[in-house]
Amino acid sequence: MSSETPPTDPGDVRAAQVTNARIEDEMEQSYIDYAMSVIAGRALPDVRDGLKPVHRRILYAMHEAGVTSGAAHRKSSSIVGETMGDYHPHGDSAIYDTLARMAQDFSMRYPLVDGQGNFGSVDGDPPAAMRYTEARMSPIAEELLADIERDTVDFESNYDDRLEEPAVLPAAFPNLLVNGSSGIAVGMSTNVPPHNLGEVIDATVELIENPGATVEDLMDHVKGPDFPTGANIVGRNAVHEAYKTGRGRIRVRAEFEVDEEEGRIVITELPFQQNKSRLVERIAEDVTDGTIEGIRDLRDESDRDGIRIVVDLTRDAVADVVKNQLLESHLERTFGVINLALVDGSPQVLDLKETLEHYVDHRREVVRRRSRHELTEREDRAHILEGRLKALENVDDVVETIQDSDDRSAARAALEHDYGFSEAQAEHIVRMQLGSLTSLETREIESEYAGVVDRIERLETILQDADELDAVIVDELESIKSAYDDERRTSFIEDTGTVTHEDLIPEAEYVVTMSEDDYIKRMPLETFRAQNRGGKGVIGADLKRGDRVSSVFVANSHDYLLVVTNHGQIYRLKTYEIPELSRTARGKSAVNLLDLDDGEEIEAVVNTADLDDDEFLTMVTRDGYIKRTSVEAFENIQSTGIRAIRLEDGDELVDVEVTDGTRHIVIGSRDGMAIRFDESDVRPMGRTARGVIGMDLEPGDAVAGVAAIDEDRHNWVLTVTENGYGKRSDLDEYRPQSRNGKGLVDIKTGSRNGSVVAIEAVTHGDHLVAMSGDGQIVRTRIEEISTVSRNTMGVIVMNLEPDDEVAAVDIVPESAYADDA
Template sequence: MSDKEILEAADSGNTGVQTAELGREMRTSFLEYSMSVIVSRALPDVRDGLKPVHRRILYAMYDSGITPNKPHSKSARTVGDVIGKYHPHGDSAVYDAMVRLAQDFNMRVPLVDGHGNFGSIDGDSAAAMRYTEARLAKPAMELLADLGKETVDWVPNYDESLQEPSVLPARFPNLLVNGSNGIAVGMATNIPPHNLGEAIDATCLMLDNPDVTTEELMEVMPGPDFPTGGVIRGREGIISAYETGRGSLTIQSSYKIKEGKNGKTSIIITEIPYQVNRSNLMQKIGELVRDKKLPEISNVHDGADRNSPVDIIIELKQNAIPQVVLNKLFKHTQLQVGWGVIMIALVDGVPRTLSLREILHYYILHQEDVIRRRTQFDLEKAEARAHIVEGLLIALDHIDEVIAIIRGSRTDKEASDKLSERFGLSEAQCTAILQMQLRRLTGLEREKLQEELAELKEKIAYYKRILADEHLMRQVIKEELQEIKGRFNTPRRTRIAGPAKDIDVEDLIADEEMVVTMTNAGYIKRLPVTTYRQQKRGGKGMQGVNLKENDFVEHLFIASTHNYMLFFSSAGKVYRKKVFEIPEAGRHARGTAVVNLLKLDKGESIVAAIATKEFPEDEFLMFGTKEGMVKKTAMSLYDRTRQDGLIAINLREGDELIAVKRVKPGEKVAMVSSAGKAISWDESEVRAMGRDTMGVRGMTVPDGVHVLGLEIASPGKEIFVITERGYGKRTPVEEYPLHHRGGQGVFTITMTAKKGQLAAMKVVTSEDALMIISEEGVVMRTSVSDISQLGRATQGVKVMNVDGKDRVSAVAIAPDGKRKKRPKDSGDMEVSEADLED
């Protein structure tokens, strides 16, 4: 036939071919497929919390008599029954589902009692079903209880040869207790498991008060309770999940920190997050150690045994900080995971996202229906039995006449009709009388029948009250739930702690003292302050930095890794970083070019830095410039940051910023010039100004002379000065007369050509330690107490041997380790906020 003839035949309906629009057919077919997956495979029923495959496994075992009081049966037999009778799918899928029902690390209350290898938390798969055995667990019998009392609807199996329950009676809220997860078409469900006792208490609370709030429910059921324990951080995700059906949980492992010998510490992981593979977790930790991302860890090994099936022992190197290592582990491994809650279940065959109250509401409706149908069944059975007993008692009351009627009848039918006509008995009563044995004619049997009838009448009255009184029905549900709780409840395993903060880089850095060095050529680095050893006065020092030719170390500071770093440039701008953001390098390394760390303009260099954790309004920064200008500004104005820096002080043309110090009301400021003069004045001489200002005159200097430094001179302290050739001394600040700002000052050291120009100054105490560095990078560490205390106008003594053309370039105050209290004026990098703490 031609195409035209085929189309004409199709239009006339004379062929067996049906025409359909392709798009509509695709939509219809896919919708049918997706609904089949949703209803028949992937999503649990809100009433019993089971998917069809799990329900069929439990029912097949129940129907075959593989119950807790019977021996275990081969798993292959159960799988065969399920496939052959109810679930025509692959045997591995059915077996995997049955295995999960038996795993105590997946199920909060296992429903199958497995015998043999049913897998492990390490991800080991179960043995083949021909090797393992299983039977129903005792809690599963509560899901199947009263199944034979017409409590649920029955439907035909796939070939209509058998009947199977459409839902189980579920005497406890299994959807909450064991949770569920599955991926359907276009949707997924992920319901966390809960504690059995808590779920029952929440159900009872809602039975008492249908309008109970989520917050009230959380008083008895505070959150999920995972079979593997762990810690849920924060309640926000739980509240969101319970109120909207969706939420995000943060689950952390539980751990213990064990102190060992020689300062070594071990972290023992005792519980891991739900559904995390322990073997993969250990492998990931090992990879991080090998890749040097966790250099604090010396060894990781398996400490699991029968009593502690999870233990992972992480041994740390000497002096490693456990909390820092834990923060790294939480960030880079599954010791901390996010767990998305999506509470989708089938309600009347339709998928719905449910809140906690809705889940409990539909479960209670199911239980009311189960109790109603069970009570109706028991009532009808009791009434039928009472009816028979009444007939038997009538027969016993007229036993001689009954015997005569039976003996005078030719057939059972004739005897039944005569008994019915004579005593008004029903057919069922007559049949029971005819079947009555002679031993029932004794007086004892009559008493038993009378007692049985009385009991039956009490039951009938009770059943009728239940059916007529909704409150009594709810009370029955509560009592039976509490009875189940009493038999199967276990203590909560998962703890709920405070909210988990986002782990940033700072949480992964140990809080320790660092030496920060910057060279004249613009190289910066940090390294632990413990790198340098302390020496006596007059020592040669040790090589601290390998420098390029003609480069020298110009600035040396000390600060904690977690401090904010305010870098002040010669151009009067400020940049903010954390100390740990400065690249760490070895003692001999040159460091990183500061232009790669800070966005400095051409010709701009860093001249001062402040280390601080806070920016208080009642503390100020005092700025000093090369030409003697000063300015005081509140620290709070610098609690900002920009990549290209902020204006810290306005400068005159040709002037440069040389120093920035923290200052408090009542403190004294000391300024020293390269000509060897010093001036001291009260900080109140300078009023507080804004950030974008120039300041006022602090010290007058002649042409060719510049201000060398600005320091805070507190009572009881000393001013230490050192010349380019290493001559220095310390003089009490009380020897310097107090002036008004703006003067030229008085001599602080007798200047000679041999000693060179004044190179550096610091305000110190006798308990301080000094780090002195030369232009060629030689570093010396010495105690202030080893340096002579001399008068103001004296020459000083040799503090550091400086070879050849080398010159002293910078001085910083270093932690001594003997001091217990820090001075209140500390806070800049040369005396950091943390460097004097034990």
């Protein structure tokens, strides 16, 4: 039986080296490792110098190669090659793209590379190939590397352990805020805007001198981002939010001028990182497809002196509307601030104070290490000078001792033994030349020694006194500010809100019509030129068979309207929300705009632009009731409307006027009666009240409308009948009565005139817009209608076709049509 141990099965050996692991755990750990590599090694800047590894390595490679601001430019391919070969093995294209960006004055607020050649443009043109361009460090970039040889920062091995590279640069100014940074890591991103150097340094000095300064205190110095392309920041609230929380959304608007005399808009500055060429193309595309109207030509006249894009407007264009259209889609962008940076290797979102605090801490460490390094050098030098001075005091004996020695080693030993020199001092003395023993040389050594001793004392003070160390930092910051500071490029403008759809609608007067079948539309007022009295007018609506016009009114496109219906409901509507259609169009169904019930029709429209809180809506019903309600009761109107008056069965709301408590009220009936009384006779009531009797109607009669007359504004009472007749009468023709009376005869009705359709208060310059049930519209000057007494027949206002009748009227004040007259 053999005593030897049987050989081990190779399979068993392999099995012993296998560790079981859950695949989800392995994937999780591997992904975390990858994510942290991207976060720390590529995508995020260090809060101390504001640089990502690739930026830092390019600058350090240029520094080591001597490609400084005072040296000649060197081929970019050479710089890229040295950076890639020694420090950054990630491909030449990535390195060159970074190098090119650091040379672009439209990308960097203070470029770190001085480029020569084509390094790209604001039009999005790529840089020329690296073999054609040349570069060197810019002067301000050298401030980031100043004192790097003086043990100011830690160094680490490069990727192949052949060389060492700095883990961070000394950074004599807060580069993270000054030049900003952007990058996308795994699960996070950074987007720090650039700032004005002088403002950031002032804030840094403030924080050093007043550590208790708040973010608000620092914002007294840092007004906001300062983009290399200028433009305007809209409002300050978003900037303050970004500085306080590290996150925010800042609206940046192009700089432009609207020249109404020349009929053009000139754009001179663009938001940061906006592609100029693509902007011009997109505007042209929108003009071509009709998204933007009013532009006849678009030119890019930019040159080396700056951006200039000229937008020529059509003759009938409204400059403000075109401007707002451009703002909505092209001339305003949002810069999302994410102040994320690496703090001790970990990503953190920082507010303004925290960002500067980390920089100041870094700068203190740099100055402290630099001072220690210099102190050691100075102490070593002082030690040597002390030896030289001691040797000069005993020059004859020292020379004799050296002469009597067999060799240098013996001489050094003798000096150390006989005179107490240190090894370093003895070595230096042995190597001294005889020429240094002159009296002049002695005075120079004494002077140098005194200076070295003073400097040692100063360095010891800096290292022992924190205030002195901070004073050094402040002095150096102020020096950099004086050398590189410039004026802000980005301005602030007032935040008037974002461009809304309303801003894109030209202001104009429109005639709005509605039919009994709830078809509604608007048409430009100038479509209907004023005619002489008695004209037929022009077609205003092509109604379907059996449909009739129920109401017509005139409003500005930007007016907020209170739409009052015969059911006593009030709806709110913007004029521009009503479809704009041609005269011959039928209109669109009103159910898309208003939640109307069956049989509910618009009877009156009130323009909210004319309303004050101390005014009233004065309403009259078909059966003669009148009610006044404060306009404050109608501030919050839902899409389903709000009740304005409680109606009795069979009664309907007929008309509404805006009053102020001092008006004369004239109610007209369909049979031609009218009653006048003071508005104060009707006490104010709530929305759900029915009101009081305003006019005692004869059986079969009904209210046609109400006029609220201001004696300082209105001259006449206008009455229009369904057969197209009308008249003007002086207010004095209607003697005041108490409400609830039968009134006086206003106009004779009958087979010729027909019933009264409307009663209105009018003045000089007003126009009457009348629409027939079949869709004809006529616009007539008020002065065309004769002024006659009450109880008369009136004159023809609108010449109607057989079986047609006036359905609705509205009064247009002179101010509304002055531009198209």
